[in-house]
Amino acid sequence: MKLKTALLGAAAAVALTPVMATADAHTGERGRDGEVKVIYWQAVSILNPFLSGGTKDVEGASLILEPLGRYDQDGNLVPFLATEIPTVANGGVSEDLTTITWKLKEGILWSDGTPFTSADVVFTAEYCMHPEGGCAQLAKFEGVENVEAIDDLTVKVTFNEPKPNPYLPFMGGQSPILQAAQFAECTGARAPECTDENFNPIGTGPFTVTEFRPNDVITMAANPNYRDASKPAFATLTLKGGGDAAAAGRAVLETGEYDYAWNLQLAPEVIANMAAAGKGVPVSAFGTLVERLEMNMTDPSPDLPEGERSTAKHPHPILSDIRVREALSIAIDRDLLVEIGYGQAGRATCNLVPAPAMYASDNTSCMPQDLDRARALLDEAGWSDTNGDGVRDKDGKKLALLYQTSVNAVRQDFQALIKQWWEEIGVEVELRQIDASVYFGGDPGSPDTFQRFYADVEMYANNFDGTDPEAYLAAYTCDKIPSPETQWQGENINRFCDPAYEELLAELGRTGDLDERGRIAKALNDMLTKDSHVIVGLVDRGRVSAHSNTLGGVILNTWDSELWNAADWYRTE
Amino acid sequence: MLTFTIRRLILSVPTLLFIALVIFLLLELAPGDPMAQVPMTVPPEVKEKMRLALGLGEPGHIRFWKWLVQFFWIEPLNLFDHYFGTTFAEGKLRVISWQTRSPVMDIVVQRLPQTLWVVGMAYIVGVLIALPIGIYSAYRQYSLFDQAGTFVSMIGYSVPPFFSGVLLIVIFSVQLGWFPSIYDTTHVVNDWASFKVQLRQMIMPVMVLALQTTAQISRYMRASMLDNLNQDYVRTARSKGMSEMVVVMVHVLRNSMIPVVTVIALGVPSIFGGAIITEQVFKVNGIGQLLITAIQANDLPMVQTLTFIFAILIVVFNLIADILYGVLDPRIRYD
Amino acid sequence: MTEPVRANTAVVPPQPVRVAPAPRSQWWGVWDQFRTHKGALAGLGFFVFILLAVTLGPLLWTIDPTFIDIRARNQGPSLAHPFGTDQLGRDTLARMISGGRTSVSVGLMAMVLSLILGTLVGVLAGYFKRLDGLLMRFTDLFLALPLLPLLLVIILLFRDPLRAAFGPETGIFILIVGVIGITSWMQTARIVRGDVLALKEREFVLAARSIGTPNRRMITRHILPNVLSPIMVSATLGIANAIITESALSFLGLGFPSDFPTWGRLLFDSTDYLQQYPERVMWPGLAISLTVLSVNYIGDGLRDALDPRIRGR
Helix, strand or coil: CCCCCCCHHHHHHHHHHHHHHHHHHHCCCCCCCCEEEEEECCCCCCCCHHHHCCHHHHHHHCCCCCCCEEECCCCCEEECCECCCCCCCCCCECCCCCEEEEEECCCCECCCCCECCHHHHHHHHHHHHCCCCCCCCHHHHCCEEEEEEEECCEEEEEECCCCCCCCCCCECCCCCCCCHHHHHHHCHHHHHHCHHHHHCCCCCCCEEEEEEECCCEEEEEECCCCCCCCCCCCCEEEEEECCCHHHHHHHHHHCCCCCEECCCCCCHHHHHHHHCCCCEEEEEEEEEEEEEEEECCECCCCCCCCCCCCCCCCECCCCCCHHHHHHHHHCCCHHHHHHHHCHHHEEECCCCCCCCHHHCCCCCCCCCCCHHHHHHHHHHCCCECCCCCCCCEECCEECEEEEEEECCHHHHHHHHHHHHHHHHCCCEEEEEEECHHHHCCCCCCCCCCCCCCCCCEEEEEECCCCCCCHHHHCCCCHHHCCCHHHCCCCCCCCCCCCHHHHHHHHHHHHCCCHHHHHHHHHHHHHHHCCCCCCEEEEEEEEEEEEEECCEECCCCCCCCCCCCCHHHCEECC | CHHHHHHHHHHHHHHHHHHHHHHHHHHHHCCCCCCCCCCCCCCHHHHHHHHHHCCCCCCHHHHHHHHHHHHHHHHHHHHHHHHHCCCCCCCCCCCECCCCCCEHHHHHHHHHHHHHHHHHHHHHHHHHHHHHHHHHHHHCCCCHHHHHHHHHHHHHHHCCHHHHHHHHHHHHHHHCCCCCCCCCCCCCCCCHHHHHHHHHHHHHHHHHHHHHHHHHHHHHHHHHHHHHHCCHHHHHHHHCCCCHHHHHHHHHHHHHHHHHHHHHHHHHHHHHHCCHHHHHHHCCCCHHHHHHHHHHCCCHHHHHHHHHHHHHHHHHHHHHHHHHHHHHCCCCCCC | CCCHHHHHHHCCCCCHHHHCCCCCCHHHHHHHHHHCCHHHHHHHHHHHHHHHHHHHHHHHCCCCCCCCCHHHCCCCCCCCCCCCECCCCCEHHHHHHHHHHHHHHHHHHHHHHHHHHHHHHHHHHHHCHHHHHHHHHHHHHHHHCCHHHHHHHHHHHHHHHHHHHHHHHHHHHHHHHHHHHHCCCHHHHHHHHHHHHHHCCCHHHHHHHHCCCCHHHHHHHHHHHHCHHHHHHHHHHHHHHHHHHHHHHHHCCCCCCCCCCCHHHHHHHHHCCCCCCHHHHHHHHHHHHHHHHHHHHHHHHHHHHHCHHHHCC
16 A cells, blocks of 8 residues: 555644644633733744745744644644645545645635635635746745635645645645735735735734734734634734844743743753743754754865866865765764753754654764774874874875854854864864855855855754655755856755665655655665765754743744744733 | 035035945845845745846846936835825835835834934933033043043943843843833833833933943043143133133134034934944844844845935035034135 | 143153253153153053963963863863853963954054054045045945945955965954954044144144145144044044954954954853853953053053143143
8 A cells, every 4th residue: 555645644633633622721702811922033024925935924924824734843734724634545635646635614714804715725826836926935836737726615736746745835834825815916026016915914813913014023913703713812912023032032031021932042051041030931842953064075175266166076185085074973972062052952963854753764873972983084094193283184185174154153162162073083173154144145156155165064954844854855966966057056065966865866756655755765864974974963953932931822833833823822820 | 615515415416326336236246145044945946036036137237227216216206195195106116125025115214213212312312421521521631520431431432232232131121120121113102101111111222322422422522622722722712811611612612523523423324324233132123123134134125225325314414514614613614 | 820631740740851951852752741641551551461461371371262171161260260161161261362362453453454544534635625525425435335245245355365365364364454444444534634624724734834844744743743632532442443343243254263262252252141150241341441441541641642732841
C-alpha cells in the first residue's frame, strides 16, 4: 500500500481537536477580558502576507486572516476553515496524489458579515499566482495547475504532477485566504497600490484592524462575526513593534506592561534574570531551525580573478579534504555552545533536519568534542606545524580560514568559542561579521552575501516551512549552486555536488509512502552531514517567547504563526 | 541681504537636485537587497519575481526620473488635492514604500507627532538649558558651577544613549515603576490627565536626548564667550560704565553667538532625522526608527525620500544660519 | 572694575624663569601657562596614564584578551581577574587594555582627521569668498548623505583593497579611522567658517592685510589662532564621538571583527547584563568618560596657554 499517505498530521489532527476544546473551560462572552498587548521587536509592515513574506508580517496577519488548515504545536495538521484535513484515507486526496479536495466549514462569515465561500479560496490562488503580482508565497502554489470551486463549500486543487505533500496552498500562516470581494481590484501589478486593503484586510480570524500604523503599532478589535461566539476573550489587541529583544523581554517579564513578547533572542541568563522579576514566564518550543556551519567546497581566494572566486572552477584548497572538514566539526563542543547561547531553547545537533521525528536522523557522529582525534585527522591529511608558529601548514600554505556570519550577539560568542577550539588544533581563524541586511540580502553586486560565500566557513540558521523537508533537502543539488551566471542566486550555499545525492532526491520526489520518505530523507541528511561534513550542524534552535502571568491559553507553536491560537487566549485572574 | 537670500534660494535648486542624484547613486551602489528580510524558505526564483514587482527590473536612470516626478509633481498634487478636495493626482502613482506598499509621505506624516513631541521637545529643552549654562560657565570660569557643568556635560556626552537609555529604563521603569518603558504612539492628548500620561512617557527619552544637546551646545557657548570676554570692546564697554548685565548679555553674547548659531542650525534638521538609537531604546517609533528600518530592509524609495527631505532642511537651515551671521555681525556681508 | 573671568589666573605667581631674556622659545611660555592650569595638568596626567596603560599594559598583564576560560565565566573582581570576567570567561582587564589601545587610537586619529578636514574646509570657505559657495554646498551634501548606506558603500569599495595592502587588522583600522573622519568633519567646518567670516572683518585682520601680509601667513598667524577655541571644543567632542561611533560601527558589523575588543563594544555588549553584573558596564563607561574628560581639560588648558593675552599676565 504505497499510497498510505495518511500524512502524519491528519490522524493526529483528529486526536487533537478535543485538546483545543478544553481551552473552552474559560468560556464567557466575547471580549470579556478587555485588552491584550503583544510586543514584537520587529514591527509589522503590512498585513498581507502575500506581499511581504517577512515572519513578522505573516504572524501579524495571522490574527486577522486564516488558512484552511494550520500546523499545531506538534507539527500536526489541524483544520481551521476546512471541516477536516483531506487525506487519501478520507478521500480528500486522490489516489494518484494529483488532486486535493477541501471541504469548507459551513456558516463562516467574513468580519464584514458576508459569507465565506469557495470563491474566496479560488480567488486567493489567482491572486498569488498572478504573474505580475510578485507574490511572496508563490512557492506554495508551485505545481498547482488549477484551483476550482466544486460548489460553495468545496474546493479542488489539481497539481501537474503527483504531490506527496499536497498541503502547501492554503495551509499555514503563509497562505491564508483573502476575501475575493475586497481584493478583486488588487491583482497583479495593482497589488501594491491597494494600501487600504493591504493595511486592513477583511478576514475570518479572531480580530479586525482598528488602526494600522506601518512599522509601529496595530490596534485591533475582536471580530464581531467570529465563528465561536465566546471568542476571542479579548475585546482589543495591541500589537506594538520596534526596539530590540531585550526591551521586549523587559516589558513582559519585568515591568509587566505587555502580555506577550515574541522571539526573545537573548542569552539564557539574561532571560532567566528577567524572569526572576516574576511578572511573566518564558516559554520555549522546538522547530526545524538549525544553526549550522557551511563549508565552502570552492576556493574563495581573492587572488582568483573576479567571477571565478567561490565557483565550481576551483575546488577549495583546504576544505575539499573531508578529513579537514571532519576535524573542524569534531573540534566543536556543541553542548557548551547550547549552554552559552540558547540554554533551554537549544539542543546540540549534527543534523540538517532535526525534526519531525520521522525525518530526523539519529546521527550523533559529531559529538562529543574530540580534539585529539581532530588533530590526528589533520596530521593524517598532511597538515602539520613545520615552523613551530602554532599554525599547521602543508606545502608552504598555512591552514588559515576566514569564518563569517551575520551580526548577532550569540553568533559572535559562537565565533569566539569556535575560533579558540580551532586554534587549539592548529588552525588559524579570521572572523568577519556582516550586517544582516547585506548578508541575507541577495544583492548580486555585494561580495558579502551568504550566497556569494567569499569566505571559507560561514554560519547561519535555516529551517523549512511545515513538516516536510523535501524542498529543503532539494537545495543541495548541482544546479542550485550560486554562481556569476545565476547572479549569485541559489540555495546550494556550500556548492555540494554529488550525483548520488540527486538520484536519491529524485527518488524522494516519487515516493508517497511515509516510512519510505522518512528513510530517504534521513539518508539525504546523512549524506550532507555525517558522510561528507559539508554541513556541520551546531544547534537545533528552539524559539523562546514570553507571556505575562495573567495571560492564559498560550501554546507556543514553531510550525506556524506564533499567534495561531490567539482566539483561545484569555485573562487569568 | 535680500538679494543674497534670493540668489542662494535659486542656487539651492540645482544643489538639491545634485544631492538627490548622489543619494540615489549611493543607494544604488550600496550592497543590500529588499529581499533580505524575506525568509530563506522562499526560493530565489520567487524572490526574483518579487524584485521585478518592486520595479527593480528597470534601469537606474528611469527609476530616478520616476522618483523625481513622483516627489516633485505627484506628491505636491496630492497635497493640493488633500486641502482643496480636487482630484488632480487621482490614478497617479505616489512614492511607494517597498516594505509597506503604501505612500511614503503618509507614513512620514504619521510619524511626525511623536518625533516632534520627543526629539523636538528634547532639542528645545536642551538648547534652553545649554545657553544659560554656557554663558554662566564662561562668566565664572573655573568656578564650582563651571567645573560641575563641565563634568556633567562631558560625562553626559561620552555616555552613549544605548547605555544611558537602558540605565534609565532599569532604574525608573523596572525598579521604581514610575515611567513606562515603551512609548505609546497612539496616545491622544485631549485633557489634563492624558497630558500627564504623555509627559510621563516622554520624560525619559527627552532626558537622554537633551543631555546630549545640552552638553554639546553649552561647550561651544562657553568657549565662544571666553574668547570674547577679554576682547578690547568689552573693556571699552565696561569703562563706559555699562552695567555688567548689559555688557555680558548684549555685547559679549551677541558676538559669541556665531558658532552657537551654527551648531543650533545644524541640529534642527536632525530633529526631523529623528534619534535612531534613543527611539529604538524607548520604542518611540518616530522618523529615526522609520529610517533605520527602511535602511535595514533596503526600502530604497523610503530611504531616498526621507534623506532628501532631510537634505532640504539642511540646505534651508544652513541658509538661515548664514543670514543670522549677518544679523549678529553686520560686518559680515555676502554681496 | 573687576575682571571676574580671570580672577583665578591672576593670582598665579609670576614664573621666575620668565625674567630670562630672548633665547627661550615661545613654547616654554605656553608650557608655563599650561602648568598653572590644575585641571589641565590632571587631565594630561590621566591621559598619559591611559596611554601608558594601553601601550605597556600588555607587558605587565599578560592574559590574552581573547582567551576563553569557560570555567571562569561571569566572575566578579578577584585576584586572578581584577576586573572580573565576561560571559565567555575572558579577562575584563586584559580586554580593557587591548580595547583601550584600539579605542584611544581610533578616537585620536579620527578626531585629528576630522579636525584637519573640517578646519581646512572651514578656513578656506570662510576666507576665500570664491570657494565659499562651492565648499559649503559640498558640506551640505555630506551632511545630507545617509550615513549607513554611505558606510556600507565605503566598506564595499575599500575593505578588500585595504585588507590586501595592509593586512586584516591595519586595513580595517585605516578604514574605520577614515570612515569616522570623513563623516564627522562637517560641523567643525561650518563652525570654523562662521567664525572666520566674522574675523575677516575685524580691525587687526584689516590692518594686517593693509600691510600686505600674504594669504598664507594671514591664515596661519591671524585667523587660525583666533578660531582655536571652537576647534578645541570640536576636538574634545570629536574624541567621544569617534569612540562611540566605532562601537556603533562594530555593532552594525561594519567595524572591527568581534574578537577585537574596543571600549565602545565592551560597553555595548555588557548593556544586556546591566542588571546582573553592573560592574561590567562600569569599566568601559568610566574609561570612555574619563578619557573624554581628560582631553577636555587638556583642551581648556591649551587654549588658555595659547592665548597670548592671558599668557602675558
